Amino acid sequence: MSDILILNGRLVDPANGIDAPRDLLLRNGRVAAVESPGTLRGVEAAETIDAAGLIVAPGLIDVHVHLREPGQTYKETIATGTAAAAAGGFTTVVAMPNTVPVNDTAAKLEWMLDATRNPAVKLFAMPAATIGSMGVELTDFDALRKAGAVGFTDDGKPVLEDHVMLAALVAAARAEVPVSQHAEDTRLTGGCSMNAGAVAFRLGLRGMPVEAESSIVERDIRLLRDIESKEGLRPHLHVQHVSTARAMEAIRAAKREGLHVTCEVAPHHFTLTDEAIGDYDTHAKMNPPLRVESDRAAMVAALVDGTADCIATDHAPHAAHEKEQEFERAPNGITGLETALGLALRVLHRGQGLSLSRIVSLMSAAPAQIVSLAGRGSLAKGHFADIVIFDAGATWTYDAKTTRSRSRNTPFDGAEMRGRVKATICEGRIVYRGN
Amino acid sequence: MTETARTQSARYATGSLLSIRDLSVEDVSAILGLTARLQTMHPAERSAILAGRRVALLFYESSTRTRTSFELAAKSLGATTTLVSDKSSSIEKGESLKDTGLTLRALGAECIILRHPASGAPFVLARETGLPVLNAGDGMHEHPSQALLDLRTILTRLHGESSATSVSAASLQGVTVVITGDILHSRVARSNALLLPRLGARVILCGPEKLLPKEALGLGPGVEIERDFDRALKRAQVAMMLRIQKERLAGLELDLADYIDRYQLNAERQAACAPKALVMHPGPMIRGLEIAGDVADGPNSAIEEQVAHGLAVRSALLVRALGKSVTV
Numbered sequence A: 001m002s003d004i005l006i007l008n009g010r011l012v013d014p015a016n017g018i019d020a021p022r023d024l025l026l027r028n029g030r031v032a033a034v035e036s037p038g039t040l041r042g043v044e045a046a047e048t049i050d051a052a053g054l055i056v057a058p059g060l061i062d063v064h065v066h067l068r069e070p071g072q073t074y075k076e077t078i079a080t081g082t083a084a085a086a087a088g089g090f091t092t093v094v095a096m097p098n099t100v101p102v103n104d105t106a107a108k109l110e111w112m113l114d115a116t117r118n119p120a121v122k123l124f125a126m127p128a129a130t131i132g133s134m135g136v137e138l139t140d141f142d143a144l145r146k147a148g149a150v151g152f153t154d155d156g157k158p159v160l161e162d163h164v165m166l167a168a169l170v171a172a173a174r175a176e177v178p179v180s181q182h183a184e185d186t187r188l189t190g191g192c193s194m195n196a197g198a199v200a201f202r203l204g205l206r207g208m209p210v211e212a213e214s215s216i217v218e219r220d221i222r223l224l225r226d227i228e229s230k231e232g233l234r235p236h237l238h239v240q241h242v243s244t245a246r247a248m249e250a251i252r253a254a255k256r257e258g259l260h261v262t263c264e265v266a267p268h269h270f271t272l273t274d275e276a277i278g279d280y281d282t283h284a285k286m287n288p289p290l291r292v293e294s295d296r297a298a299m300v301a302a303l304v305d306g307t308a309d310c311i312a313t314d315h316a317p318h319a320a321h322e323k324e325q326e327f328e329r330a331p332n333g334i335t336g337l338e339t340a341l342g343l344a345l346r347v348l349h350r351g352q353g354l355s356l357s358r359i360v361s362l363m364s365a366a367p368a369q370i371v372s373l374a375g376r377g378s379l380a381k382g383h384f385a386d387i388v389i390f391d392a393g394a395t396w397t398y399d400a401k402t403t404r405s406r407s408r409n410t411p412f413d414g415a416e417m418r419g420r421v422k423a424t425i426c427e428g429r430i431v432y433r434g435n
Numbered sequence B: 001m002t003e004t005a006r007t008q009s010a011r012y013a014t015g016s017l018l019s020i021r022d023l024s025v026e027d028v029s030a031i032l033g034l035t036a037r038l039q040t041m042h043p044a045e046r047s048a049i050l051a052g053r054r055v056a057l058l059f060y061e062s063s064t065r066t067r068t069s070f071e072l073a074a075k076s077l078g079a080t081t082t083l084v085s086d087k088s089s090s091i092e093k094g095e096s097l098k099d100t101g102l103t104l105r106a107l108g109a110e111c112i113i114l115r116h117p118a119s120g121a122p123f124v125l126a127r128e129t130g131l132p133v134l135n136a137g138d139g140m141h142e143h144p145s146q147a148l149l150d151l152r153t154i155l156t157r158l159h160g161e162s163s164a165t166s167v168s169a170a171s172l173q174g175v176t177v178v179i180t181g182d183i184l185h186s187r188v189a190r191s192n193a194l195l196l197p198r199l200g201a202r203v204i205l206c207g208p209e210k211l212l213p214k215e216a217l218g219l220g221p222g223v224e225i226e227r228d229f230d231r232a233l234k235r236a237q238v239a240m241m242l243r244i245q246k247e248r249l250a251g252l253e254l255d256l257a258d259y260i261d262r263y264q265l266n267a268e269r270q271a272a273c274a275p276k277a278l279v280m281h282p283g284p285m286i287r288g289l290e291i292a293g294d295v296a297d298g299p300n301s302a303i304e305e306q307v308a309h310g311l312a313v314r315s316a317l318l319v320r321a322l323g324k325s326v327t328v
Ligand SMILES: [Zn+2]
Pocket: A155, A156, A157, A182, A240, A241, A287, A288
């Protein structure tokens, strides 16, 4: 593999406490040198990238994407979804198991992770916690862990039964990976297509109460406490796409108590409220739904104070014909890989004054730690050469027509973005070049 | 509100009526003016206005009143109508709303009147076909033509026939309209609560928590909630009663005897609390449940007039949708 030099950039590497001018040499897919400007001047390289005026950071990591392969390749494939990831500055994504069939065996997991799927960036996966994600019988955690599982989840659905979730947490603790929970008490959300509240009332749509999310988070936290005291294990609960102030408050308290809870917030939940549904825009329909302003503000506050551990997109592609339907019939989910950095920089950096280093951490070092990805999420010498180079000050407008994803279901078509990706490098290969 | 009106006009064909919020007070006034003009016209003259024009009625829910009203309105203007309904199984099984709309357009429909069980369906149809769409009731969302005919009924009965030809933001100043019953599931309640306050009326929503969640206050200024029917009635110039939508009550356990006791408009209650108030009901009504038969048939009832105003107002909406100018 050919060497790459990245000169004159500002390295933002929060895991190593660096925010300073540095030159980098990439060799054999790894970081070979990180030096003060000028030190690497004489080094020969196949490619030299002039990063003057640009940020050089660890490649972004998304612990929550839906790549739709196998089974729904008309929406997305591993190749197209990861190409969108590369365009968004991501070098690692973690695929959710709700494919067709559900990713619930080692054979299916190995098929998904096979190089012949042609992922543009590094692909990991979280297989199902229960067989078929039916919430009844646990999958074979040992076999799946050996095949590369970085966590277990029934995402799209919750693990609803107490005893099943308890067993999943215990098994995952033994396998030393998290259980990622889609926190939704589906007994409270039947027939609902958006957040409960004034907007839902006006639109005549049935709404999901915030308790549907918070009660499951609170229940899972109780289970963690029980397991810690009775089993002497320390399970890791990762709460996916937190959307309500109330659930976030429960997570804040659990962290204070010392339990091992982490959580993610999706860009749409810190950017939009349920008003974005407007006149039944199905591109603003996802689950958990967009909430009210006080919830949105609580997601921002949690990202600022550290209660929220990371940003994850919940990238969920759907075909146009599926979204061009009556609101209640349209499927949940929006694409998100190409807009995550632009929104984080616009809303959190520019809007809230959160430092670049914190943003980079929320999107690389922190998610790497949640799923224990060795050698990723930081740019120390010897680590994988997973890098995003971006212009933090650039303002641009997202155009869904230019997406690398197979789908265009985004509420951010035409939205202002901040920070433009100039290059994405995954294990020393340039996988995306911006302009 | 203005922003809503603006973005909608950019995305939907002129003449569409998807939500009552699409209409400015001036638009409402123009529709009332046109309604009055059409009514005084000689039938022969009226039947030439939309001669040769094609209107499709797309009904995914049964409806006698609204469908017949629109159909007769279109025919009286000379338009050709096609009824496509799930009852006659002429809606292709499993076909999307978009494709059904495109098929109707290809067959020459110039305007579609849609009744659909899903809230927001008219927006999908209008976006995907580019045709003017008239919302004839969508799910629990809205029934804008009903709000317009209710407005015309109120103006005519409270202020006289001549007052129903135009409106301003003060036309219903000092008028309190009490809407009682299953507000949660009622598109009629939403459209009225969104329209009447903009003309100066006070709207009191009345009903038990299960049928009237506090989020209803979000419908806008000029709307309040009063759980005590008697207290609400004492302030009413208009009492609009709604039916209990049993088919949508899944999971809500409602004690009907208790409901009748607390919320039925009957003769004793009427005499005690609102002997002069106008009594309205969008239908279909269930005599003996939300309203007693003698009240529905009594001198204060405007229920039959509502039906007549419906025909008139819908004629105006069709003329507007098909872009015909008529000298008022
Ligand atoms: Zn989920």
